[in-house]
Amino acid sequence: MDTAEFKEALIGLMEAKQHWAWPLFTSGQVAADRLHVHFEQEYATYVRDFAILLGRAYIQCPIPAIRAELAENIYEEETGKLSLGKAHAELFLGYPAGLGMDVERFKDIRMLHEAARYRAYVDEATLECGWETAMVVATIFLEGNEYERAVLDADAPKRPEPDLSEHPLVKHYGLDPSSLALTRAHRMVEAGHRHVAWSMVDAIDSSVYPQVLSSMEEILSRWHTYRDAVARACGLVRPVAS
């Protein structure tokens, strides 16, 4: 497998990072009093610790140029000083706080069983599988989305960026757009992070490709099971396929 084939395999896996319940979340189908489940589980599985997960790739990586890129991402995640001046995990809490939720709950979250299984693999992949897997899992799987192809191919569909007044939380749940600071911070730095993530993939030795791909398959599978559980806990039922 050459680098181009490896990247294509990674993009294919990212294109499968889609879940049946997401269109229901973004069209206001989740009862407002169940939405906290989604925020709490996302926070506990990766949002709260994202800078630390990047740090695990950083401390294992022997290549200074890659460490420098990871360090810049960690700095932004932990301080926000390249965007809005606050840690991204802190900005994330602006969503539930703006929706009137009790953010004290986020200090001691009880993870759904499937969320804990997903988080366990996030930990394994970032601690025990080498810097390459830690880096790809953190910067591509966790930080990326199903539109990764657009990073490498100008003709591929880009992730839609509607005006913040059209954000689902504003439209369907009455969130004040001022509480969307994380969305704004991400729009400021995300394009750079996506390009850097894929340029770092070029530094991975082909002997490690099977390890990275098998970890990506495992995390994708656990993510689907985790998102199924969140959807259930939010009262959603999978629509019958037409």
Ligand SMILES: [Fe+2]
């Ligand atoms: Fe972030």
